[in-house]
Amino acid sequence: xxxxxxxxxxxxxxxxxxxxxxxxxxxxxxxxxxxxxxxxxxxxxxxxxxxxxxxxxxxxxxxxxxxxxxxxxxxxxxxxxxxxxxxxxxxxxxxxxxxxxxxxxxxxxxxxxxxxxxxxxxxxxxxxxxxxxxxxxxxxxxxxxxxxxxxxxxxxxxxxxxxxxxxxxxxxxxxxxxxxxxxxxxxxxxxxxxxxxxxxxxxxxxxxxxxxxxxxxxxxxxxxxxxxxxxxxxxxxxxxxxxxxxxxxxxxxxxxxxxxxxxxxxxxxxxxxxxxxxxxxxxxxxxxxxxxxxxxxxxxxxxxxxxxxxxxxxxxxxx
Numbered sequence: 001x002x003x004x005x006x007x008x009x010x011x012x013x014x015x016x017x018x019x020x021x022x023x024x025x026x027x028x029x030x031x032x033x034x035x036x037x038x039x040x041x042x043x044x045x046x047x048x049x050x051x052x053x054x055x056x057x058x059x060x061x062x063x064x065x066x067x068x069x070x071x072x073x074x075x076x077x078x079x080x081x082x083x084x085x086x087x088x089x090x091x092x093x094x095x096x097x098x099x100x101x102x103x104x105x106x107x108x109x110x111x112x113x114x115x116x117x118x119x120x121x122x123x124x125x126x127x128x129x130x131x132x133x134x135x136x137x138x139x140x141x142x143x144x145x146x147x148x149x150x151x152x153x154x155x156x157x158x159x160x161x162x163x164x165x166x167x168x169x170x171x172x173x174x175x176x177x178x179x180x181x182x183x184x185x186x187x188x189x190x191x192x193x194x195x196x197x198x199x200x201x202x203x204x205x206x207x208x209x210x211x212x213x214x215x216x217x218x219x220x221x222x223x224x225x226x227x228x229x230x231x232x233x234x235x236x237x238x239x240x241x242x243x244x245x246x247x248x249x250x251x252x253x254x255x256x257x258x259x260x261x262x263x264x265x266x267x268x269x270x271x272x273x274x275x276x277x278x279x280x281x282x283x284x285x286x287x288x289x290x291x292x293x294x295x296x297x298x299x300x301x302x303x304x305x306x307x308x309x310x311x312x313x314x315x316x317x318x319x
Contacts, residue, residue, distance in 0.1 A: 030220060055073060059124055094228060109180075159190075187201060235265075241277070251277065
């Protein structure tokens with residue numbers, strides 16, 4: 001979150017805003033429902049911070065000026081945040097979030113151009129909204145020859161399947177067709193993600209605002225399709241045996257991966273054998289989601305043994 005200075009007073013003032021953003025990222029919801037749980041959490045937000053730091057950021061204004069901002073990055077206590085999510089009855093966005101590659105095509109009345117440079121401030125703002133909501137996004141990187149091979153009329157028409165066939169990521173691709181209509185910008189959105197398709201329109205006199213509206217709608221749709229309902233959350237315990245741990249680095253990497261899963265609230269080591277560790281995991285959602293998280297993470301692979309909870313650790317940096 002943006003903060004005026006590094007003073008303690010300013011830090012304390014923006015920490016509740018940072019907590020709201022964390023809850024947005026976890027739940028996938030744009031607006032937090034009013035509740036006593038949320039009010040209490042916001043009042044206690046400074047006491048939930050595990051660590052914080054500052055960084056300087058730059059963004060472009062519509063006039064092309066560089067605007068410098070100081071931002072506070074706050075890390076909150078995992079277990080406490082889990083409790084807030086459950087008590088507030090919020091859904092939970094699954095760990096593996098499908099990244100979206102965004103194709104923005106602007107019709108200037110003469111030609112249709114992919115992500116023209118004169119609107120860099122708008123593309124930067126668009127990406128920041130996605131980051132704030134917790135959705136990973138990317139842009140197509142095309143050299144001149146690749147750009148000439150793209151049928152821009154199909155892209156403008158919103159044919160996401162065409163882009164997937166040409167190598168865009170199958171787990172998420174969005175086409176935004178942009179045109180100026182009188183005093184307003186008119187945007188047509190087509191999104192494909194994990195076999196589902198959505199389309200909608202946004203408009204505004206300011207391009208940045210029309211793009212922000214569209215990004216919020218995009219995150220809303222993807223989060224809703226990948227959410228774990230509040231009724232499916234609670235406390236579960238399961239045991240997982242992981243092989244392929246040949247040294248201390250493997251063990252630390254595997255432990256860090258398990259602890260980093262949003263589904264996992266606690267990790268306990270039950271026993272070890274050469275190259276193998278048995279873990280007990282405490283989960284905040286039903287165990288059916290754990291195998292899915294492993295599958296999406298591609299760090300642990302099922303061994304094919306009798307137990308569905310036997311996995312093999314994949315070494316980072318190797319095939």
